[in-house]
Amino acid sequence: MKNILAIQSHVVFGHAGNSAAEFPMRRLGANVWPLNTVQFSNHTQYGQWTGCVMPANHLSEIVQGIADIGQLQRCDAVLSGYLGSAEQGEQILGIVRQVKAANPAAKYFCDPVMGHPEKGCIVAPGVAEFHTRYAMPASDIIAPNLIELEILTGHAVNSVDQAVSAARELIAQGPQIVLIKHLARAGYRLDKFEMLLVTADEALHISRPLVDFGARQPVGVGDVTSGLLLVKLLQGATLREALEHVTAAVYSVMAVTKEMKEYELQVVAAQDQIAKPEVRFTASVV
Ligand SMILES: Nc1ncnc2c1ncn2[C@@H]1O[C@H](COP(=O)(O)OP(=O)(O)O)[C@@H](O)[C@H]1O
Ligand SMILES: Cc1ncc(COP(=O)(O)O)c(C=O)c1O
Ligand SMILES: [Mg+2]
Numbered sequence: 001m002k003n004i005l006a007i008q009s010h011v012v013f014g015h016a017g018n019s020a021a022e023f024p025m026r027r028l029g030a031n032v033w034p035l036n037t038v039q040f041s042n043h044t045q046y047g048q049w050t051g052c053v054m055p056a057n058h059l060s061e062i063v064q065g066i067a068d069i070g071q072l073q074r075c076d077a078v079l080s081g082y083l084g085s086a087e088q089g090e091q092i093l094g095i096v097r098q099v100k101a102a103n104p105a106a107k108y109f110c111d112p113v114m115g116h117p118e119k120g121c122i123v124a125p126g127v128a129e130f131h132t133r134y135a136m137p138a139s140d141i142i143a144p145n146l147i148e149l150e151i152l153t154g155h156a157v158n159s160v161d162q163a164v165s166a167a168r169e170l171i172a173q174g175p176q177i178v179l180i181k182h183l184a185r186a187g188y189r190l191d192k193f194e195m196l197l198v199t200a201d202e203a204l205h206i207s208r209p210l211v212d213f214g215a216r217q218p219v220g221v222g223d224v225t226s227g228l229l230l231v232k233l234l235q236g237a238t239l240r241e242a243l244e245h246v247t248a249a250v251y252s253v254m255a256v257t258k259e260m261k262e263y264e265l266q267v268v269a270a271q272d273q274i275a276k277p278e279v280r281f282t283a284s285v286v
Contacts, residue, residue: 002234003031003074005099007059007092008081008111008223009043010036012051014264016043017082020220021227023267024249024274030231033075035062038084043219045120053084053124059091063098073102076234080135081111081223086126093138107234110139110175111226112148119217137174141233143226145182157186160196160205164286167198176200177239179229181222193251195225196286197243203286204240206247211254218257220265225250228274240283248277 004025009017018034025032037059040051066072078099080092096108112131115123132152136142142152150157153166163186167178180196187194192207228249232242252273257266267274 001029001031002076002231003033004077004079004227004230004234005033005035005063005075005095006079006081006227007035007037007095008079008113009038009040009084010034011040011043011049013042014219015267016220017223020223020265020267021079021081023271024224024253025227025231027271027274028228028231028235030234032227033066035059037082037088044122045219047120054088056085056087056091059088060094060098063095067098067102072099075099075103075106077107077109077230079109079111079227079230081226082113083124083127083130085124086130089127089130089135093134096138107140107230108138109141109143109226109230110135111143111222112136112152113222114148114151116147121219136170139175141177141179141230142170142175143179143181143222143229145222146180146184146186149180159186160188160286162186163196164198164203167196167203168200171198171200177233179226179243181225195243195247197239197283199239202239204243204283205286206243206281206283208247208251208281211251211258213258213263216263218254218263218265221250221254224253224265224267243283244281245277247281247283248279249274251279251281252277 011019040049114128178198183194194207197204228246253270256270
């Protein structure tokens, strides 16, 4: 069993952050240690929520507790996602160092969740800068969407070739694997949902059909995508196997969500499809 310390948001109602990713990751057979950066009533795309951001030192305090009972060396990866404050970022980097000292084989997977005012994703000030300056160079795997990729590289990305080069600019600074979770307007086709998985010497492209949700797109898709990719890689899947499985699993969650006429991701209803998707999408080498 692989053990993943997952540091991201928790919402009581619905699915985002750990509340989106934790169950699907477990359904694939990994142990998840959820460490919540915030506890909110619901995700921020409702435009209103209640709850609080955890004090930054809460994160390291919890990890120290795990170290104190002699279990930290069993951690195979740290996953970080939605942060409640930039100060939490500093604590997370300390946690990554502490975990790697306890288990030198452990990986740091960074989902650099940044604010996206147009989409209604609201993130605290300083978090985008934290991801760009500190988290990206410290990560082993990073999974930006297109806008996050542009912020991380500091320039526009308008095509698949540019996206591959941009991913390799990041690779030159730290991570070995970059997943571009949504190519959007930089993809080959606007009527598909496309992703790229890039390493120093490999680039894989995959696409799945768009599911029509109109203007109200489900939230947490990126969080599920990142969590599942990490589990597959830790379990020894090849890059191609991991990318193809994640694409089919997340597509199935979207399709079930649409079928049930829901807005919140239906990860429980779609659980069998997460583990063994019936659809299959094939990645191609760029
Ligand atoms: N197959 C699909 N059909 C339609 N929309 C999708 C599909 N897969 C994902 N999406 C939507 O695409 C968007 C991906 O958002 P993006 O900002 O690129 O990444 P993230 O989820 O990390 O924020 C989400 O709004 C999600 O609901
Ligand atoms: C509390 C919370 N966590 C996480 C996310 C990230 O979700 P996504 O996977 O869509 O990037 C959001 C987006 O609005 C959010 O409000
Ligand atoms: Mg995201």
